[in-house]
Amino acid sequence: MQDFNLKNYIQGLAHAGDLVTRKLNLNEETAHLVYLSTMCDSAKIHRTIVHSFIESHNLSAFKAVLKTMPGYVHIQDNDRLADKLIQGYALLFLPHETCAIEVKNPPTSKPQEATIEYVLQGPQIAFSEDIATNIQMIRTRYPLQDLQVAYMKIGTVSQTQLAMIYDKSKVDDDVLLRLENKLMQIDAEVVQASNQVQMLITKRFNLLPTAMVSERPDRVVFNLSKGKVVLILNGTPFAIIVPAVFYDFMASMDDIYDIPWFARPLMILRYIGAFLTTSLPALYVATVSYNPEIFRAQLAIEIAGSRAAVPYPSFYEVFFMLFLIEALTEASIRLPKYIGSMATTVGGLILGQAAQMAGLVSSIMIIVASVVAISNFMIPINTMNFALRVIKFPLVVMAIFFGLTGVLTGLFCFLIYAVSLRSFGRPYLKLFIGEAKKSR
Amino acid sequence: MKHVLVWLSVLYLLTGCGFKDIDKRYLVMAIGVDKSEIKEKPYHVSLKLAIPTSQIQPGQSNTFHLISDDASTMTEAVRHLKSKVDKELDFSQTKMIVFGKKLGEERLDKVTIDWFLRRPEIQGIAFMALGYPSAEQVLNVRPKSERLPADSLIMSFDQEGTESSYIVTEFLFDFHRRLSEKGLDPYLPIIRPLKDTYLIDQVAIFDKEKIKAILNPEETRIFNELSKKIRNFDIETKTDKAQFALNVSSFGYSYDFDERNDSAPKLTMNVRIRGISEESKQSFYHSQWNRYKEEAETETAKRYLHVLRKLQSLKVDPIGFGLRYRATHYHGDKDWEKWKDIYPRLDWNIKVNIDLIGSGGVK
Numbered sequence: 018m019q020d021f022n023l024k025n026y027i028q029g030l031a032h033a034g035d036l037v038t039r040k041l042n043l044n045e046e047t048a049h050l051v052y053l054s055t056m057c058d059s060a061k062i063h064r065t066i067v068h069s070f071i072e073s074h075n076l077s078a079f080k081a082v083l084k085t086m087p088g089y090v091h092i093q094d095n096d097r098l099a100d101k102l103i104q105g106y107a108l109l110f111l112p113h114e115t116c117a118i119e120v121k122n123p124p125t126s127k128p129q130e131a132t133i134e135y136v137l138q139g140p141q142i143a144f145s146e147d148i149a150t151n152i153q154m155i156r157t158r159y160p161l162q163d164l165q166v167a168y169m170k171i172g173t174v175s176q177t178q179l180a181m182i183y184d185k186s187k188v189d190d191d192v193l194l195r196l197e198n199k200l201m202q203i204d205a206e207v208v209q210a211s212n213q214v215q216m217l218i219t220k221r222f223n224l225l226p227t228a229m230v231s232e233r234p235d236r237v238v239f240n241l242s243k244g245k246v247v248l249i250l251n252g253t254p255f256a257i258i259v260p261a262v263f264y265d266f267m268a269s270m271d272d273i274y275d276i277p278w279f280a281r282p283l284m285i286l287r288y289i290g291a292f293l294t295t296s297l298p299a300l301y302v303a304t305v306s307y308n309p310e311i312f313r314a315q316l317a318i319e320i321a322g323s324r325a326a327v328p329y330p331s332f333y334e335v336f337f338m339l340f341l342i343e344a345l346t347e348a349s350i351r352l353p354k355y356i357g358s359m360a361t362t363v364g365g366l367i368l369g370q371a372a373q374m375a376g377l378v379s380s381i382m383i384i385v386a387s388v389v390a391i392s393n394f395m396i397p398i399n400t401m402n403f404a405l406r407v408i409k410f411p412l413v414v415m416a417i418f419f420g421l422t423g424v425l426t427g428l429f430c431f432l433i434y435a436v437s438l439r440s441f442g443r444p445y446l447k448l449f450i451g452e453a454k455k456s457r
Numbered sequence: 458m459k460h461v462l463v464w465l466s467v468l469y470l471l472t473g474c475g476f477k478d479i480d481k482r483y484l485v486m487a488i489g490v491d492k493s494e495i496k497e498k499p500y501h502v503s504l505k506l507a508i509p510t511s512q513i514q515p516g517q518s519n520t521f522h523l524i525s526d527d528a529s530t531m532t533e534a535v536r537h538l539k540s541k542v543d544k545e546l547d548f549s550q551t552k553m554i555v556f557g558k559k560l561g562e563e564r565l566d567k568v569t570i571d572w573f574l575r576r577p578e579i580q581g582i583a584f585m586a587l588g589y590p591s592a593e594q595v596l597n598v599r600p601k602s603e604r605l606p607a608d609s610l611i612m613s614f615d616q617e618g619t620e621s622s623y624i625v626t627e628f629l630f631d632f633h634r635r636l637s638e639k640g641l642d643p644y645l646p647i648i649r650p651l652k653d654t655y656l657i658d659q660v661a662i663f664d665k666e667k668i669k670a671i672l673n674p675e676e677t678r679i680f681n682e683l684s685k686k687i688r689n690f691d692i693e694t695k696t697d698k699a700q701f702a703l704n705v706s707s708f709g710y711s712y713d714f715d716e717r718n719d720s721a722p723k724l725t726m727n728v729r730i731r732g733i734s735e736e737s738k739q740s741f742y743h744s745q746w747n748r749y750k751e752e753a754e755t756e757t758a759k760r761y762l763h764v765l766r767k768l769q770s771l772k773v774d775p776i777g778f779g780l781r782y783r784a785t786h787y788h789g790d791k792d793w794e795k796w797k798d799i800y801p802r803l804d805w806n807i808k809v810n811i812d813l814i815g816s817g818g819v820k
Contacts, residue, residue, distance in 0.1 A: 309479045310549030315605055321509035324480040331478050
């Protein structure tokens with residue numbers, strides 16, 4: 018090995034700035050240690066590899082020590098050496114053979130408090146961005162030997178690590194097969210987010226999500242116990258749960274943790290909220306412009322009075338207010354936290370009396386807009402939240418052209434669509450009567 | 458996707474005439490129909506239009522606009538009235554239909570109310586009444602406490618506001634039914650405008666065509682009890698032996714036809730009343746309740762008998778004995794002929810059973 022040339026092994030990385038090569042000499046024999054300093058824990062390299070090298074009397078003894086180390090891989094195929102380096106292995110070129118030892122930096126990402134799916138009294142910690150930590154969390158919460166964890170890589174370029182987790186005794190093989198097929202077919206280059214995976218394994222243009230993305234370990238474990246399959250992507254604190262039906266998106270973990278007197282009405286409230294957030298703007302247009310007979314006389318006169326100052330037809334004010342609400346929601350997501358309160362202050366001004374005083378919208382419309390915004394946030398899962406936000410616009414268009422009949426037709430079409438959906442072969446609008454008993 | 462866009466662009470052309478904002482509509486709160494002076498245009502139609510306000514305040518937000526016109530038909534009247542206003546007339550909130558008394562005395566039948574029944578936005582649950590002296594004058598009243606135009610009329614009839622035993626409620630659908638049903642005759646309450654308010658304490662009884670009689674307030678109350686089985690009324694007993702008033706908490710009656718004697722058919726009516734003494738000249742605690750009860754029972758029976766006899770003599774049947782007779786017999790039209798023969802000579806046997814549940818006082 019006198020003429021050791023790194024370029025022969027790792028063409029692309031040979032000139033990388035963070036590449037470290039060390040020559041280790043022992044009794045006339047030379048070993049080469051190669052690693053990427055940014056990916057590896059140098060203290061660990063010293064502690065394990067260098068230390069044992071110094072203590073060894075000859076190379077064969079050193080080799081024997083290496084073999085006992087955790088994360089030791091014997092390399093047979095020299096083609097994939099560069100990949101190993103990038104994954105945080107240190108390569109050891111010994112005479113006649115090559116081996117790799119995992120000395121990766123410990124993950125910097127720690128589990129954070131749940132912020133998106135917050136529950137009042139329940140587990141407070143969400144997943145972290147590191148796949149190993151996440152699987153550790155799941156294994157701790159679900160300590161059964163039936164729990165299967167299978168790793169794979171998705172993304173032709175990003176090679177993102179993905180873990181497929183399921184309870185072998187409970188999982189539906191059909192679902193598993195469909196999911197594996199879908200995962201095989203993924204040919205995206207860079208995969209970085211759970212929502213992206215969710216889209217890749219379902220139909221891209223589905224209006225309603227058919228796979229759930231959640232940040233809560235307790236939700237994941239609960240779903241595992243129900244026989245669902247969980248996908249965990251490295252680098253995001255969200256897990257994907259399949260199959261998922263409409264009911265799942267409307268359920269909060271609180272429903273299991275709280276007493277039924279409290280949880281059931283809240284659940285009903287959520288469904289009412291889902292109905293209002295989708296159809297209230299459309300109903301407003303339909304009733305104000307087509308069917309004012311729905312109102313009681315007093316309300317009809319009041320609405321007519323408050324609309325008297327508005328020069329445009331009802332749907333202009335609806336679109337105006339919906340635009341404002343959506344803009345406000347979008348802005349408050351994008352804004353940095355420190356100036357986030359500005360959006361709410363300005364939005365509050367507009368949504369409050371000002372728009373009505375200016376004669377742009379009626380006072381009833383302000384209430385409609387606020388109800389739409391507030392009830393939208395009652396839906397626990399974000400992807401469903403977005404879906405319902407989209408649905409209200411076609412309904413408003415139907416209301417503009419056909420009035421109440423249009424709204425009903427639109428809702429009916431939406432219902433038909435939801436019924437026709439399948440999540441990995443499962444009917445989307447299925448109800449789970451009696452199943453809740455087991456989870457009490 | 459292309460198809461959707463094409464269809465949407467086609468849809469855009471189809472906006473049509475249905476789209477009309479609520480502020481571009483004139484809500485008709487009440488319709489009045491009178492007999493006009495002009496011979497070829499017999500209908501004098503008045504519409505009470507609500508002027509919208511954004512804040513409802515009693516006595517101030519009941520501003521209205523009364524327009525009227527003479528025409529040969531309702532349709533023509535409404536069509537012509539449209540040219541008098543700047544906004545589209547909207548009948549969807551019309552809950553009050555008032556006919557003039559003169560019109561009722563002359564002819565008020567299916568032809569007159571046909572327009573109201575065919576018009577899709579006028580609801581079957583609209584209240585009907587007679588206006589005296591004219592419907593237009595009734596509509597023109599602006600009560601001081603009213604929140605919306607015509608609201609106090611609607612509140613009077615829908616039992617949501619006042620619950621008076623003198624106010625008899627009649628709906629458009631029910632009036633229409635009574636106009637064609639054999640053995641059930643129509644009636645309408647009479648509204649008399651006072652200064653700033655209304656007085657509704659009479660009822661006009663119709664045969665199938667026009668007014669037969671107008672009952673006085675006392676008879677109206679008893680008629681209301683018999684036809685609607687209302688509960689919130691009181692019974693006054695004024696005889697030499699006793700003078701007291703009963704507040705009725707529960708009221709019901711049942712009746713049977715007794716045809717065993719063909720020459721003298723009888724109707725036996727059992728009236729059950731429960732009530733508390735409300736006003737009395739005597740102390741009620743230790744005296745004989747039974748005696749007072751009996752006094753009240755005979756008094757009440759007499760009052761019912763009076764009204765029933767009056768209706769019988771007018772040959773009208775707004776309570777629906779004829780309908781019950783037809784329903785409980787088996788020969789269809791033959792029974793109806795028989796009933797027409799029986800009704801004028803029907804003998805009434807009324808038994809009133811009063812349950813006095815309390816003296817109404819605290820000892």
